[in-house]
Amino acid sequence: MNGDDARKGLLISPIENGTVIDHIAAGEALNVLRIIGITGTTQESISVATNVKSGKRGKKDIVKIVNRELRKEEVDRIALIAPHASINIIRNYCVYDKKGVETPPFVVGIVRCPNPGCISNTSEPIPSKFQVQPKGLRCLYCDWLITKDITSHII
Numbered sequence: 001m002n003g004d005d006a007r008k009g010l011l012i013s014p015i016e017n018g019t020v021i022d023h024i025a026a027g028e029a030l031n032v033l034r035i036i037g038i039t040g041t042t043q044e045s046i047s048v049a050t051n052v053k054s055g056k057r058g059k060k061d062i063v064k065i066v067n068r069e070l071r072k073e074e075v076d077r078i079a080l081i082a083p084h085a086s087i088n089i090i091r092n093y094c095v096y097d098k099k100g101v102e103t104p105p106f107v108v109g110i111v112r113c114p115n116p117g118c119i120s121n122t123s124e125p126i127p128s129k130f131q132v133q134p135k136g137l138r139c140l141y142c143d144w145l146i147t148k149d150i151t152s153h154i155i
């Protein structure tokens with residue numbers, strides 16, 4: 001940790017083992033937790049810092065989860081709302097591994113199509129399927145384009 005991070009340590013104490021999700025767009029940390037299924041009551045030790053100063057991009061959010069590493073499917077979900085996030089695996093207080101997130105080309109079964117008439121919303125056992133496009137998520141069944149607030153459409 002550099003001097004700047006040492007001062008941030010006043011906000012969030014170091015963890016021995018776990019995951020740091022860093023460089024989350026300012027204000028999105030709670031959505032990141034939601035998108036990986038951490039809502040309401042939880043057993044996990046989690047610290048969240050929002051709107052902290054970041055050298056490169058002005059402000060950012062950070063999430064630290066003790067004793068937990070993320071599955072690939074969870075990292076892919078994070079990419080949908082925090083495309084610049086980095087996932088740091090912490091072991092024995094040090095950054096053991098650091099990876100960026102990669103936006104997946106398709107999102108299957110994670111996001112509900114807002115179109116009530118879409119076949120993915122009928123009683124058919126058809127999972128939703130979206131193509132990730134520069135403007136948003138495009139439903140492959142009905143062509144609906146979700147352009148904002150993807151989190152609110154998470155299943």
Ligand SMILES: Nc1ncnc2c1ncn2[C@@H]1O[C@H](COP(=O)(O)OP(=O)(O)OP(=O)(O)O)[C@@H](O)[C@H]1O
Binds near residue numbers: 014015062086095
């Ligand atoms: N033991 C730890 N406990 C909690 N957070 C940690 C720990 N070690 C590092 N971090 C946090 O993990 C993130 C990545 O740490 P690193 O030391 O790689 O910082 P960095 O050089 O600023 O990385 P980057 O270039 O990705 O911003 C930082 O937000 C840092 O505060």
Ligand SMILES: [Mg+2]
């Ligand atoms: Mg940094």
Ligand SMILES: [Zn+2]
Binds near residue numbers: 113118119139142
């Ligand atoms: Zn649809």
